[in-house]
Amino acid sequence: MRRAELEAYLHRHIPISVALGVRVREASPDRVALTVPLEPNLNHQFTAFGGSVAALGILAGWTLLHLRLRSEGIRARSVIQTSEARFLSPVHGPFRAVAAAPESGAWERFLATIERRGRGRLRLQARIDEGGLERALLTGSYVSFAGEAD
Amino acid sequence: MRRAELEAYLHRHIPISVALGVRVREASPDRVALTVPLEPNLNHQFTAFGGSVAALGILAGWTLLHLRLRSEGIRARSVIQTSEARFLSPVHGPFRAVAAAPESGAWERFLATIERRGRGRLRLQARIDEGGLERALLTGSYVSFAGEAD
Numbered sequence: 001m002r003r004a005e006l007e008a009y010l011h012r013h014i015p016i017s018v019a020l021g022v023r024v025r026e027a028s029p030d031r032v033a034l035t036v037p038l039e040p041n042l043n044h045q046f047t048a049f050g051g052s053v054a055a056l057g058i059l060a061g062w063t064l065l066h067l068r069l070r071s072e073g074i075r076a077r078s079v080i081q082t083s084e085a086r087f088l089s090p091v092h093g094p095f096r097a098v099a100a101a102p103e104s105g106a107w108e109r110f111l112a113t114i115e116r117r118g119r120g121r122l123r124l125q126a127r128i129d130e131g132g133l134e135r136a137l138l139t140g141s142y143v144s145f146a147g148e149a150d
Numbered sequence: 151m152r153r154a155e156l157e158a159y160l161h162r163h164i165p166i167s168v169a170l171g172v173r174v175r176e177a178s179p180d181r182v183a184l185t186v187p188l189e190p191n192l193n194h195q196f197t198a199f200g201g202s203v204a205a206l207g208i209l210a211g212w213t214l215l216h217l218r219l220r221s222e223g224i225r226a227r228s229v230i231q232t233s234e235a236r237f238l239s240p241v242h243g244p245f246r247a248v249a250a251a252p253e254s255g256a257w258e259r260f261l262a263t264i265e266r267r268g269r270g271r272l273r274l275q276a277r278i279d280e281g282g283l284e285r286a287l288l289t290g291s292y293v294s295f296a297g298e299a300d
Contacts, residue, residue: 013194014193014194014199015189016191016202019170019190020166040165040166040169042164042165043163043229044164044227044300045229047229050208050229052205054204054205054235055202055204055205056201058200058201058204059199077194079200079237079240080200080235080237081236081237082234082236084232084235085204085234086231086232150194150195
């Protein structure tokens, strides 16, 4: 899936991504990078609102999972079950969430569980950075259900 | 602070709250209730996007803390440090985040720490419900810094 196509998909199906200002910068089954400008995501201290940071991280993880399942030819829908965010330092400019592939053993176990039980759970991490400096970490536990695809 | 005044404050200082569709329904130092419509917060499955749910919960907790500090006459700025969200079941309609007062011992310790060290940390929980049915739980750990007020 090309970046522009993925961006259009996100904007159409998850409309708050338009308000957040989400752009897709990298989109492969091994790595997803989403960016947003600061302005729509400001808080009362002129830094990034934690809710926007968490939302971008959750979206990056979900998008990576979506691309990985597609690349494996697996029809499944995924939702987030739990998330944890650690806000390390304030964000003063445009920021990015990067979700990277899980360790291969975890991925294989996840696929095997979907095959066996019709659903599987996977933890993914998204790092939020501003100009390369780490600002937050988002860990999401996602559940995928075999069946109709996202 | 009246509801309309608080709503205007949030919309002005945290602009994504406008896009989320945040309305202030209850605003006291003991309880804050924020609601949003489903439409701007939809996901690809026509339920609420987890990022919107988490953001609303983070905002409800922050708003409660903001009102409590004001009501005590304490000048401080607060930011979120960590958050955890548990998504219990899908949200199919407008939803609400309710943040309630912390247990009084925790609040007193928080105030004493701000007084002694110029900063304090407080955990607050927001329950997200849809028509009274619990859909998610958001726990946030906030840090307040004495000085200029939010």
